Amino acid sequence: MQVLTNLLSNAIKFSPAGSAVQITVESSDRTGMVTLRVTDAGRGIPADKLESVFDRFQQVDVADARQKGGTGLGLAICRSIVQQHGGNIWAEHNATSGVTFAMQLPRSHAVATTDIPKLRAMEIHGPATVLVCDDDPGIRTIVAEQLRLHGYTVVEADRGEQAIAMAQEHNLDAILLDLYMPGISGWETLNRLKRNALTADIPIVVLSVLSPSERPRLAGDADGWVQKPFNENLLLNELGRVLHGSEGPTHILLVEDDHDLASIILASFERAGIHISHAATRQEAIAMCRSQRPDLLILDLTLPDGDGFGVIDWLRRHPEMRTLPVVVYSGHEVSEREMGQLRLGPTQFLTKAKVQPKDVEALVLTMVRQSRAQTGATTDKV
Secondary structure (H helix, E strand, O other): OHHHHHHHHHHHHHOOOOOOOEEEEEEEOOOOEEEEEEEOOOOOOOHHHOOHHHOOOOOOOHHHHHHOOOOOOHHHHHHHHHHHOOOEEEEEEOOOOOEEEEEEEEOOOOOOOOOOOOOOHHHHOOOOEEEEEOOOHHHHHHHHHHHHHOOOEEEEEOOHHHHHHHHHHOOOOEEEEEOOOOOOOHHHHHHHHHOOOOOOOOOEEEEEOOOHHHHHHHOOOOOEEEEOOOOHHHHHHHHHHHHOOOOOOOOEEEEOOOHHHHHHHHHHHHHOOOOEEEEOOHHHHHHHHHHOOOOEEEEOOEEOOEEHHHHHHHHHOOHHHOOOOEEEEEOOOOOHHHHHHHOOOOEEEEEHHHOOHHHHHHHHHHHHHHHHHHHHHHHHHO
């Protein structure tokens, strides 16, 4: 989705008003690959630049950065993501006008997970018992294994009737519930659980192929929502949120001058029901921190009116900001010396071309929850 969004955004940006952007998809039974092409109506790319546009910080024309915006990181990020999915992406020269970007992906491919730091459930909150209710035994096995690895006790049900009975018999801390099941549907199971005095207070997280936007209409009583196919970190974070969600709303500030990349990151958080503020310059970031201290800062290092180092220096001079968790989201690898200059509170370093927005989201939510849990533990001791 991120790659397609980037390709469409570029095609629209560089096409004249009123022109057409063409999208085609081809599937090959022989190779098992699907190829998607996005063709714009812009001025095109010279043949000798078709490969170099995928390099980081490359623009076909330096005027593009001034007139159209962007850092040149978009296509480098696209190539990294596609390659992680076992595919390829390239640019094709058109005989008439414009350029075509082609993305080829296998129909089925096991993608290696990004090495993002994880927070074990027992490190903060102690063991919790979770009921996984899904009629698909494969889904139950995958979810149960992930939860047990992170310190949860897991019980399983394959239908709604069984889930209702087990919720009354077991001391459950949370329920993960599929909506589409034979017999009593997930909707009806949710309604019965929430209307039974014995089970009404058990947090329920829906696991569904439907997007979270469908939640108010279909399952408004659900405490959480994870869309299938799910990312392990996002599942764990949503489960942790409903189990320990009394901390209040999360205030996350993204400092990023590339509006295209920022919009993708913002959309990733919004799909998970999380509001995130955005600043495009150093001055905007400082002003927003003055107005309200964020719970966590996602920081790009290259800004139009300075750099991320300047933002960190300002934060370090204010006592209430000195322990702020930070995710440095940089276009280049950060050296050990630079890491020392950028650390405030808990600090993680991500390189844009190596991770996807969903990985940023998972890491951010884990860091916020860890920070709040540590604050709560300190308060309890006091």
